[in-house]
Amino acid sequence: MVLTRLRPLAWLLLAAALPARADLQFRVQPAKPTQAPIAKGQCDIRLRVSGEAEVSLRGDVVSVHTISGHDARNDGSVCNQPLPDRDVRGFAFKAKESRGEVRLVAPPSEANDFQAVVHISDTAPGEGRYDLRLNWDLSAAGMLDERQAGPPGFVWNNATRYKTRGAGQADVGDVHLALLDVDVAIDLGGKAWVTFHTANKQALSFSGVINDRQPDRLRADVVCDGPLWHVQGPMFLSIDDAHNRVTAITLDATDGRDRLHLSWNWKRR
Numbered sequence: 001m002v003l004t005r006l007r008p009l010a011w012l013l014l015a016a017a018l019p020a021r022a023d024l025q026f027r028v029q030p031a032k033p034t035q036a037p038i039a040k041g042q043c044d045i046r047l048r049v050s051g052e053a054e055v056s057l058r059g060d061v062v063s064v065h066t067i068s069g070h071d072a073r074n075d076g077s078v079c080n081q082p083l084p085d086r087d088v089r090g091f092a093f094k095a096k097e098s099r100g101e102v103r104l105v106a107p108p109s110e111a112n113d114f115q116a117v118v119h120i121s122d123t124a125p126g127e128g129r130y131d132l133r134l135n136w137d138l139s140a141a142g143m144l145d146e147r148q149a150g151p152p153g154f155v156w157n158n159a160t161r162y163k164t165r166g167a168g169q170a171d172v173g174d175v176h177l178a179l180l181d182v183d184v185a186i187d188l189g190g191k192a193w194v195t196f197h198t199a200n201k202q203a204l205s206f207s208g209v210i211n212d213r214q215p216d217r218l219r220a221d222v223v224c225d226g227p228l229w230h231v232q233g234p235m236f237l238s239i240d241d242a243h244n245r246v247t248a249i250t251l252d253a254t255d256g257r258d259r260l261h262l263s264w265n266w267k268r269r
Contacts, residue, residue, distance in 0.1 A: 024064040024072050031078040041081035041088070044096070045132040048073040049122050054105070057083055057134060058115040069122070075129060083134070085114045090137030097131035099124055160186045164245040168196075168264025170204060172229055177204065179264050184237065184246050186210060192220045194235065194249070196264065206235060206251070216240070224253065224260070231255045240266075 028043065045055060045062055051069015055062065060082040064072040088108060093116065095102040100122035108114040122128045161184070168179040178199035185193045190210040195203050208222030216239055223232040233253030240247050251262040 023066060024062075024074070026062055026074050026077070028060050028062055028077040028079045031080040040090075041079075041083065041136045043077070043079040043081075043083065043134045045077045045118075045130075045134070046075040047077070047120075047130045047132075048075050048127040049100075049120050049130055050127045051122060053120045053122075055118045055120060055132065056115045058113065059083055059085065070127070073127075083108060083114065083116060083136070088114075088136040090135070091116075092135045093118070094133050095130065096133050097129055099128040100130075102130065102132065162239070162244060162246045164247075164266050165268075166246075166264055166266045168249070168262065170196075170260060170262040172231075172258050172260045179204065179262070182246060182249065182264060186218075192218075192222065194220075194222065194237075208232075208235070222251070222253070229255070229258070229260055231258070231260045233260075235262075 028045070031042070031044075043057055043060075045057060047053075047055065047064065049069075049072045052067040053069075053072050054065045054067060055072075056065075060079050062074070062077060066072060087110070091107050093104045093107070098120075100120060102121075103119050105117040105119050106112050106115070108116050116134055118132055120130060122130075163181070163183050165181050166179075170177040170179060180197040180199065182197075183193075183195045191207075192210050193205070193207050195205045198204055204224070206222040206224050208220045210218055210220045212219035218237040218239060220235045220237070221232070222235045224230065231253035232255075233251060235249065235251040235253075237246055238248040239245075245266060247266045249262065249264040251260065253260045253262075
């Protein structure tokens with residue numbers, strides 16, 4: 001039978017029998033607190049690819065356009081922050097794992113609606129695993145940007161915010177760090193971000209999840225993954241909602257070897 005003489009119904013049946021190729025689009029999962037770097041946005045796009053594909057990230061949505069070969073598959077992609085829909089500082093890209101050619105086609109910019117675009121060419125048989133890491137800065141001069149900083153999935157529009165004057169100290173062995181004012185934010189999902197200003201002009205930050213709420217006391221499981229310490233443990237915060245402030249914070253955290261003890265109190269000035 002000559003194909004050009006097929007009736008419309010026959011064309012539909014033939015099209016249904018042909019293998020379909022559909023582009024892939026998915027929203028990445030939030031990274032765990034222990035996977036989230038302090039003061040940096042980070043997305044790890046993990047895919048299984050066979051053939052040639054173009055991968056783009058906009059916000060926390062990954063789109064994969066299959067140019068040739070089989071459709072790509074998500075293989076555990078995570079982000080600690082959506083890629084901002086504005087200019088970002090310190091943008092960096094690297095392929096942590098690949099078996100074919102990977103290249104950054106375009107960094108996020110106003111010209112491409114703030115998408116990062118990556119091209120993958122995989123000519124080997126079967127599927128290849130690709131782990132693509134994108135980073136960008138969330139800080140300026142060592143201090144966190146209040147508009148962007150937060151743990152995975154943090155929603156600033158729904159946050160309770162306590163910015164309180166005070167003083168305290170964080171100790172790890174013979175290392176002692178003087179703490180000054182604190183900035184605490186908690187969103188409706190229970191994600192928490194606690195940042196201390198310090199005497200050495202750097203920020204000491206913790207992110208985690210509130211797991212116990214009392215009228216004047218909160219408990220959060222937090223992690224610190226800063227340049228000095230990589231520890232996690234329970235943090236207790238005493239809250240004075242009538243005056244919108246934190247009155248005391250304590251933390252005992254460890255990395256399995258070293259132990260951090262933190263004690264901070266509100267001070268009237």
